[in-house]
Structures are given as C-alpha cells and as structure tokens.
Amino acid sequence: MTQAIDLQKLTFSYQAGKPVLAIDQLTIPRGRLILFSGPSGSGKSTLLRLLAGLLPKYGGKLAPGARLNLTAGECGLMFQDPGLQFALDTPRHELEFTLENDRVPAGEIPARVTTALKAAGIEALADRQLATLSGGEQQRAALAVLLALDRPLLLLDEPFASLDVANRHQLMARLVDQVAAGKTVIIADHDLAGYRQYRPLVVAFDQGSARLLEAAAADQRLAAADRPVTIPARPTAAFAPALTGEDLRLAHGDQELLVQPTLALPKERITLLTGESGSGKSTFLSALARLSPYQGQLIYAGKELSRFSRRRWGRTVGLVFQHASDQFLNVTVGEELALSQRQGRQPYFTPTKLAAALDQLGLAGLEERVVYSLSGGQQKKLQLLVMLMMGQPVLLLDEPFAGLDPASVAAVKELINACQACQPATIVLVSHQLAGLAGWVDCHLHLTQRYFTDQGRVDHES
Amino acid sequence: MNPSLKLFLVLIISVEVSFTSKLTVNLLLVAAGLILLLWTRPSGLTLTHLLLIPAIPAGALALTVGAFTPAHDWFFAAVLASRVYVYVLLGSAVTRTTPPLTLARSLEQNCHLPAKFAYGTLAAINLLPRIIRAVKTIKAAGQMRGVTLSFWSPRLYFKAILSAISWADQLAQAMESHGFVEDQPRSQAQVIPLTGRDWALGASALLLVQLALVALP
Numbered sequence: 001m002t003q004a005i006d007l008q009k010l011t012f013s014y015q016a017g018k019p020v021l022a023i024d025q026l027t028i029p030r031g032r033l034i035l036f037s038g039p040s041g042s043g044k045s046t047l048l049r050l051l052a053g054l055l056p057k058y059g060g061k062l063a064p065g066a067r068l069n070l071t072a073g074e075c076g077l078m079f080q081d082p083g084l085q086f087a088l089d090t091p092r093h094e095l096e097f098t099l100e101n102d103r104v105p106a107g108e109i110p111a112r113v114t115t116a117l118k119a120a121g122i123e124a125l126a127d128r129q130l131a132t133l134s135g136g137e138q139q140r141a142a143l144a145v146l147l148a149l150d151r152p153l154l155l156l157d158e159p160f161a162s163l164d165v166a167n168r169h170q171l172m173a174r175l176v177d178q179v180a181a182g183k184t185v186i187i188a189d190h191d192l193a194g195y196r197q198y199r200p201l202v203v204a205f206d207q208g209s210a211r212l213l214e215a216a217a218a219d220q221r222l223a224a225a226d227r228p229v230t231i232p233a234r235p236t237a238a239f240a241p242a243l244t245g246e247d248l249r250l251a252h253g254d255q256e257l258l259v260q261p262t263l264a265l266p267k268e269r270i271t272l273l274t275g276e277s278g279s280g281k282s283t284f285l286s287a288l289a290r291l292s293p294y295q296g297q298l299i300y301a302g303k304e305l306s307r308f309s310r311r312r313w314g315r316t317v318g319l320v321f322q323h324a325s326d327q328f329l330n331v332t333v334g335e336e337l338a339l340s341q342r343q344g345r346q347p348y349f350t351p352t353k354l355a356a357a358l359d360q361l362g363l364a365g366l367e368e369r370v371v372y373s374l375s376g377g378q379q380k381k382l383q384l385l386v387m388l389m390m391g392q393p394v395l396l397l398d399e400p401f402a403g404l405d406p407a408s409v410a411a412v413k414e415l416i417n418a419c420q421a422c423q424p425a426t427i428v429l430v431s432h433q434l435a436g437l438a439g440w441v442d443c444h445l446h447l448t449q450r451y452f453t454d455q456g457r458v459d460h461e462s
Numbered sequence: 463m464n465p466s467l468k469l470f471l472v473l474i475i476s477v478e479v480s481f482t483s484k485l486t487v488n489l490l491l492v493a494a495g496l497i498l499l500l501w502t503r504p505s506g507l508t509l510t511h512l513l514l515i516p517a518i519p520a521g522a523l524a525l526t527v528g529a530f531t532p533a534h535d536w537f538f539a540a541v542l543a544s545r546v547y548v549y550v551l552l553g554s555a556v557t558r559t560t561p562p563l564t565l566a567r568s569l570e571q572n573c574h575l576p577a578k579f580a581y582g583t584l585a586a587i588n589l590l591p592r593i594i595r596a597v598k599t600i601k602a603a604g605q606m607r608g609v610t611l612s613f614w615s616p617r618l619y620f621k622a623i624l625s626a627i628s629w630a631d632q633l634a635q636a637m638e639s640h641g642f643v644e645d646q647p648r649s650q651a652q653v654i655p656l657t658g659r660d661w662a663l664g665a666s667a668l669l670l671v672q673l674a675l676v677a678l679p
Binding site: 076089100101102104105110131132289290310315317327328329342372386 | 581596606608624632639
C-alpha cells in the first residue's frame with residue numbers, strides 16, 4: 001500500500017480573511033472507507049474539491065505553505081449535484097467521453113461501459129437523455145462514471161442525498177467492493193445513518209477544522225445516527241382536506257409515475273411524502289405548483305387548478321425547490337429578504353422576529369453577501385426563510401433538509417412551527433431524511449408502485 | 463458521407479448561392495435538399511415546420527424586393543426566396559442525418575479541431591433542455607414571490623445569464639472531473655472514417671453545382 005494522504009497547513013478561503021478551511025495537519029489512511037462528517041458549511045465539500053484539484057483552480061485561494069502529497073490525477077470526484085457533472089446527453093455517451101479522456105483503447109471501451117452501467121444498476125437507462133432522469137437516477141449515472149474512471153481515490157460528495165435506503169445499500173456495496181480492491185473511498189455526508197455496518201473511519205469537520213476520530217468516538221457518532229426512526233402519523237381522513245385529487249395520473253416521459261384514484265391533503269397540517277428515489281414525489285409537488293403536466297383532477301377551494309390564473313396560483317402555492325439557487329431572484333441576501341418583506345403575507349415576521357430568525361438560522365450579518373456565494377446549507381436556510389415569509393396558504397417543500405446538519409434542521413422546524421402557530425398553512429413535504437420528523441408531521445403518505453398509501457394510524461390514546 | 467465533409471460541402475454551396483443569382487440552380491438545390499430530407503422520413507409536423515416557417519422570411523424578402531423597390535424585380539425576389547429554402551433544407555438535411563455527437567467526433571478526428579471546442583459546443587447544446595426548464599422555473603419562482611416576469615423582464619435575463627455563467631464554470635469542472643485535460647490526446651470510442659468514397663462524393667457534388675452554375679441560365 002502506498003503511503004497515507006497527508007495534509008499540512010491547509011488554509012483555504014473564498015473571500016479574503018474568511019477561511020472556510022483551516023487544517024493544520026491531517027493524515028488519511030489509504031485503502032479504507034472514510035467518512036467526512038460535520039454540519040453543512042463546515043468545509044467537507046471544499047476539501048473534496050481541493051483533493052480533486054478543482055480548487056483553487058476554479059475559485060478561492062489557498063494560503064501559501066500548504067502541503068499535500070497527492071496529485072489531482074489520482075482522484076475521481078462525484079459532485080453533490082450530479083446533474084451538473086454531465087457534459088454529454090446520455091449515460092452511455094458520458095461514459096464513452098470519460099474513457100476516451102483516459103485514453104482507454106477503443107476496443108476496450110464498450111466492455112468497460114457495460115461493466116460500469118451494470119455496477120451502478122442503470123443498464124436500462126444507458127441511452128436515456130440525462131436531462132430526463134430523476135435526481136436518484138442521475139446519481140447512479142454519476143457513480144457509473146466514477147467507477148469507470150478507475151482512480152485509486154474515489155471522492156463522493158453527499159452521494160446518497162436523493163436515494164432511498166434500498167438503493168443506498170446497493171450502491172454502498174459497490175463502493176465497499178472498491179475498498180476491498182485496495183482503493184480509498186471518501187464520502188462526505190452530513191447524515192451518518194446506515195454507515196456503521198461498513199466500519200468506516202470518520203473525519204470530523206467543525207468550522208473549517210478537521211481531525212480523524214478515534215475508533216470509539218467514531219463508533220459513538222455512527223451509532224447515534226443509526227437509532228431507528230419511526231414516524232407516527234394520523235390518517236389523512238382525520239382532517240379536513242385542503243387539496244383533493246381524482247383519477248390523478250403523472251408521467252415522466254413515457255414512464256407512468258402515479259395512478260391515484262383519490263387523494264386528499266389535509267388542510268393546515270404537515271404531510272410527509274416518502275417513496276423510492278425517482279418514484280415521482282418531486283414531480284407530484286411540481287404538478288401541484290403547475291410546473292409539470294398531470295392528467296385527472298386536482299381541486300383546491302372547489303376549483304380545478306388549471307382554472308386559477310398563474311398569478312393567483314403563485315400567491316396560493318409556494319414551492320421550495322430542491323435546488324436552493326432556483327429560488328433566488330436577486331443578488332444579495334439583503335435584497336432577497338427585502339423582496340419577501342415587501343410581498344410576503346406571513347404576519348409572524350415582524351422586523352424583530354425576522355432578525356431573531358436570521359440569528360437562529362446562522363444567517364445574521366450576511367446581508368451584503370451574494371446569495372450564490374453562500375454555502376449549500378446557508379442557501380437552503382435562506383431559501384426556506386424567504387418562502388416562509390411569503391405566507392402562501394399551501395407550502396410545498398422539496399427536500400428542505402437536504403444538506404442541513406441537525407442543529408439547522410431543528411432551527412428550521414422551530415421556525416415553521418412558529419409560522420404555523422401564527423398563520424397556519426397546508427404543508428406538503430418530501431424528505432428522504434426522516435430523523436427528527438417523528439411527532440412533527442401530522443400525516444405520512446408513502447409512494448410505492450405508482451400509488452400513495454396512507455401510513456397513518458388511528459391513535460386511541462389521544 | 464463523412465459528417466465534417468458534409469458540413470463543409472453544405473457551407474460552400476450556401477456561400478456560392480449567396481453570391482450568385484441563378485433561380486434554376488436554387489430550385490434544383492431546393493429539390494435536392496427536399497429529397498434528402500424526405501429520405502430521413504420526417505414526421506408530418508417536422509416537415510410542415512421546415513416548409514412553413516421559412517415561408518415567413520422568404521415571403522417577406524420577396525415581397526419587399528418585388529413590390530416595394532423601384533425596379534419591381536420579381537425575378538430577383540424569387541432568387542432571394544429560394545435562397546432561404548436552400549439554406550434551410552440543406553441545413554436540415556445535414557442535421558437530420560448527423561447526430562451532434564458524431565459531428566463533434568468527426569470534427570475532432572478528421573478536422574483536428576481541439577477537443578475542447580468540439581465537446582464544449584456539444585455540452586452547450588446538451589444544456590438546451592436545461593435552459594428551457596430554467597426559464598420556466600425562474601418564472602415560477604417569480605410568481606411565488608409576487609413578481610411577474612414577462613419574457614422582456616431584465617430580471618429574467620439577469621437570472622438566465624447568471625445561470626449560464628455558473629453553468630459555463632460548472633461545465634469546465636464537470637469535464638475536468640470526468641478526466642478531460644486540455645490538449646491531451648484522447649482515445650476514440652467510435653472512429654469516424656474519412657474514405658476516398660467520401661471525398662469523391664463531396665467533390666462530384668461540388669463539381670455538379672459548379673457546372674450547373676456555369677451552364678444553366
């Protein structure tokens with residue numbers, strides 16, 4: 001085995017004087033599965049990009065004196081948002097492009113493409129347009145490319161954010177195979193649930209510093225994340241409906257996603273939607289926001305959705321997009337807040353309450369910052385805040401907690417509770433991350449085999 | 463026929479057509495383009511689009527020259543109108559018989575265009591569906607914040623340009639993360655042949671056009 005990866009005096013900043021990463025010394029053994037753990041914005045992604053050689057080439061500044069015994073050519077990196085990592089149109093073409101870049105002889109390319117597609121379980125998707133694949137399917141395609149690259153060091157940034165447990169185990173098995181074959185796999189993930197069985201080493205990140213945890217401390221962290229989560233919920237029929245659906249059908253291209261004879265979303269309650277990745281949860285939310293076509297009827301306040309004007313519907317339904325940056329209309333944090341203050345109808349947000357909320361979310365003092373320069377977690381929190389301020393009667397949240405650490409999740413939930421107490425809204429939320437949702441959501445619908453099943457039980461105790 | 467050669471042949475013919483005014487030659491080229499297009503079995507809708515949309519600029523051009531110039535030169539008007547159809551039909555004959563990836567590979571292998579340009583352009587083309595979706599998303603994001611963004615809104619374009627800038631940077635990172643290194647030789651998953659037959663076909667097509675330009679009225 002080659003010598004361990006050694007980092008010395010690594011200080012990296014996007015803005016002068018505000019380092020996002022300051023590591024004095026860190027040794028990462030090779031041939032192991034390593035987890036980068038820590039809250040959002042603690043520097044995990046930044047270190048991965050530094051290792052892969054994309055930083056400081058594409059932004060930021062590395063302080064002089066840094067030492068790193070690694071060349072960029074040794075690493076393969078899978079981005080947090082796989083949709084941004086493809087240059088070509090289909091998984092097959094992307095794989096061919098990658099192998100050509102690596103100067104794999106033409107005769108070997110078809111076999112290597114097939115092997116990679118099979119390993120990621122996406123043979124059936126090989127010739128589909130990448131743009132039409134779901135987030136989870138794109139993550140598999142990105143993994144296929146990473147496996148095809150065949151580098152000694154595999155870096156993955158939140159690779160399982162839009163995958164459910166079954167898919168995740170399948171892909172983890174592939175990565176464990178890579179470790180068994182002598183490679184080093186580094187995964188950055190804010191959520192450590194499900195990793196304990198693979199006995200990874202844990203590097204803990206905190207406000208830009210990073211250290212390798214001792215075995216006992218690592219195990220403690222992994223075990224804490226593994227405590228089972230059950231979501232007690234009540235049947236949707238227990239509440240008055242706000243939105244109802246009849247003979248609802250949703251499709252993604254030629255693939256049918258949802259066939260639902262009847263559906264009711266309870267008024268002024270929080271409903272959680274779960275289901276396999278790519279099963280159509282996001283498409284359902286986007287149909288409710290009238291961004292995706294549907295067949296059948298969706299009725300709100302006695303009227304079919306299509307009978308509302310776009311403008312009126314925009315004031316009725318707020319969709320918090322999966323990608324935070326899609327939500328922003330202005331340049332700076334301050335401008336975004338000002339727009340929501342001007343247009344918003346949520347009475348909770350008085351100037352004092354808003355300042356308190358900013359403080360609670362860790363966004364205070366960032367008013368002058370360009371929204372796109374915020375960390376992924378900060379963007380997510382700002383996005384949630386500006387949409388809560390709008391105070392639409394229906395609020396759709398697509399993976400609102402993705403990339404957020406437990407403290408941020410708690411702060412967001414608290415803020416939603418405060419808004420609900422002041423002016424309740426019908427909240428529909430799609431989330432893969434279930435930790436902390438028990439007792440908070442009122443109803444739970446699970447999408448499986450193109451059908452939403454009510455997971456609620458009648459609670460006799462209350 | 464080799465994709466690059468096909469592209470250059472059509473480009474040369476288009477330039478020639480632009481500097482000559484021979485109606486018969488134009489009509490022959492339109493007919494040839496139409497036959498090549500029908501060869502690809504287009505759907506009725508595609509065909510209607512390809513034939514009707516150019517009718518707007520072609521008709522406008524012809525009417526301006528024929529009716530509103532002092533000379534009332536209806537012959538020149540017909541030449542101009544037929545030129546539009548030559549461009550559109552020959553162009554679509556190329557695009558409908560050549561997938562963009564094959565053309566990019568051909569330009570890289572046969573014309574030794576730097577891979578950065580060939581694949582960069584291709585990646586930009588592949589961004590198109592994302593651009594359309596992005597505009598729709600931006601409009602919806604506006605609507606949900608009480609702001610109506612019409613297609614002339616500066617804010618819509620600001621967001622779109624911002625997205626484009628960040629995509630350009632991300633695209634470079636995406637290509638690099640998938641092993642792309644500028645000016646480094648690459649292998650070829652699909653070899654695009656450039657045969658003597660391609661050259662003969664291209665040369666004879668070009669010769670035929672020259673003969674027609676000289677011989678026909």
